[in-house]
Amino acid sequence: MDGETMSKEAVVEMEDHVRVPPISAQLSELPPGYFRSSLFLGSMAAVGIGLLAAISSFALAAPILGVINEDIGPSSNISWVAIVYTLMIAVGLTIVGRFTDIFGRRHTFIGGAVLGVVGSIVCATAPTVGALIAGMTLVGLAASTQVSYFYVTAELIPQKYRFLGNAIMYVFMIPGGAFAPAIANSCILHTPGGWHSTFYIVIAIQAAALFCWVAFYRPPTFEMKHRDKTRREYLVKFDYIGTALFAGGLLCFLLGLSWGGAVHPWKSAHVLATIIVGGVSLIVFALWELFARLEEPLVPITLLASGPWTAAVVTSGIGASLYYALTIVWPSMVAIVYPSGDLITDGLRASIVGACWVSGEIVSGIVAKPVGRIKLQCIVTLTLAGVLLGCMATSDPDSSTRATVLLSFSCFLAGYVEGLSLTITTLALEDQQQMGAGCGFGGSIRFTITTVATTIYTVVLSARLSATIPDQVPPALVSAGLPASSVATFIGSLASGQSLADIPGVTASIIAAGIRAYRSANADAYRTVFLSTIAFTGIGIITTLFLPNTDALMTDEVSTTLHHKKDEKLARAVAHV
Incomplete structure (x- = not known):
């Protein structure tokens, strides 16, 4: 070839000898050893480690934001650390999905991994809360590619194995998703870097993910997706x-x-x-x-006309909203209503939410296909999760064992249905080549549902605490003998964790009575939150009734095949004719 482009005859002759890899294939059409190749295994590792990085970035920092704020603050803006992370993911999922559907995923996901490394370094070395927020903004942008794991995994494996594929991804989540509070507290207590060590861990994870993306992940390029089009044409038509x-x-x-x-x-x-x-x-x-x-809309609006797909998205959002509710309520219950006095023990107990949740997701992916009737599995497990969460409203300061058991099973079941429904969102898409747009938009809807639900739970908890504490704690303190003039100081010190011994008129019996009343008042407030989850599980149970019959969708089709670098050169040559 001596010109800028090849002639059509040359291309035809080349294609007779060298075949451009297809962007999708049936299982029987893939070469022997495909799923044992470094391309496939390395790509799966990139997705899994990237997911661990996204989860760990936030999960390790969230339980110790108060400690971080004391060290580099204090600042009233510390809540922005959590806010920007969620906002970047919610918005980024749809844009990343649609953009990579058109232009290919490799470079965007590598870019996301780079942002993850840079953002984690900024967080680890942040001298102020403002710098930490900036770093977490970068981490959130990176996470919008990393939490796209469920559809990136789904398109790389046969449709009939998608539940199992996502179960493998959930295994990667275990350290960050299941034991984050315990790990974070251990870093504070047992490492020289204190809270900084949590981000040192994240930097290492982000770097490992970046290596895997660069070395192994080679999905279809733009030229493979659009042989007769140019990037300029799509950039002009982009929405x-x-x-x-x-x-x-x-x-x-x-x-x-x-x-x-x-x-x-x-x-x-x-x-x-x-x-x-x-x-x-x-x-x-x-x-x-x-x-x-629009020729190239951001979101194929016909998605919303698909009842089964919409039902799967809403069900997964409801399932995720239960998780976020429990991550707000349970660690607080452990610290206030059921404290052990040991930071590590409390951290492990607070980790029950994540550990049981991830376990449910893993088990659901493993047993989904062998058990079958996946729609019925979703209906039953979400119903049981709702019942058990409702039973959590019976918890009081003397029922720590019952509360722990109920919570463990409800988290497992909610994780089970969330894992199934999230995978169903990939199967229910009519056009499997719009996986990014469809599942990215579905992910944004999911995050919106969880934000709305979390807001409702937080408002309910705050409103109830503002009623239960004034109603129960002051009378108990006064009855125990504390002067009325010291009541406000006592409650303020108890809420902030300050010493109670120096409060005027206080005695050991008064402290015991005040703590008991404070715990009871908090338990009553949490009770209302658990009752409010019934509304969300009720909606979720209704949407599960409209889930598709996935048995017919579990085929041998692989929506996206991986290729070698040399195949990209051939695809570019063919595209330039």
Whole structure:
């Protein structure tokens, strides 16, 4: 070849001898040893380690934000560390999915891994809370590629093994998802770096993921996906207006929900304006996607016309919302209602939520296909999870064992149904080549549902605590003999963990009575939160009734095949004719 392009005759002759790998294939069409090759195993490792990095980045920091704030703060903006992480993922999932559907996934996912490394370094060395927020923003952007694991995994393996494939991914989550509180507390107590050590761990994980993405992950390139098109054509037709409406609207809406009651009062202009503007922008976005006659819309709006796919997305969102509710309530219950006095023991007990949740996800993926009737599995497990969570409302300061058992089984069952329904979102797509757009948009919906649910749980808890503590603790303290003038100081010191011994008029019996009343008041507040989960599980049970029959969808098709670097050169040569 002596020119810039090859002639059509040369291409035909080349294709007679060298075949450009197909972007999808049947299981029987793949070469022997394909699933034992370094390309496949290395790509699976990249997805799994990347998922561990995304989970660990937040899960290790979240339980110790108070400690971090004391060291590099204090700052009232510490809540932004959690807020920016969630916002970046929620918005990024849809954009990453659609963009990589068009232009190929390799370079975007490598870029995400690079951001993960850089962001983790910024977090580890942050001298101020502002710097930590900046680092977590980068980590959140990286995580929008890393938490796309469920569809990246799904498209690399035969459809009939997708549940098992995601179960393997959930195994990678165990250290960060199951034992994060215990690991974080151990870093504080037993490492010279203290809280910084949690991010040192994350840096190593992010670097390992980056290596695997670069070395092994080679999905179809742009030229393989669009042999007769150019990048310029797709860049011109890309839905920039829809992207701006979606990103801006979802950011504002979720930001308003995250601000309410935490950063600003619910009636403040900050909260109301962001929620209203965000909501209106999302409505305009939906209308734009419906009526603008776009060649390359950000979201194929026909997705929402698919009842089975929508049901799977909502069910997975409901399942995830239960997890986030428990991550808010249970660690607080352990610290306040059931404290052991030992930081490591409390950390392990707080880890029950993540450990049982991940266990449920893993088991669901392993047994889904052998057991069959996956829709019925979702209905039964979500119903049982809802019943057990409702029973958690019977918990009081003297029922720690019962509460722990109920919580463990409810987390396992909720994780089970969430693992199944998330995989169903990949199977229910009519066009498997729109996996990124469909599942990315579904992921954004899922995060929106969890944010709404978490907001409701937080508001309910805050409202109940503002009622139960004043109603129960002051009378108990006064009855025990504490002067009324010291009641407010006692409650404030107890809530902040300060010493109670120096409060005027206090005695050992008064302290015991006050602590007991404080624990009972908190237990009553948590009871209302557990009762509120019934509304969400009820909605989830209804949506499970509309899930598709996945038995017919579990075929031998592999939606995306991997290739070698030399295949990219041939694809470029063919595309340039």
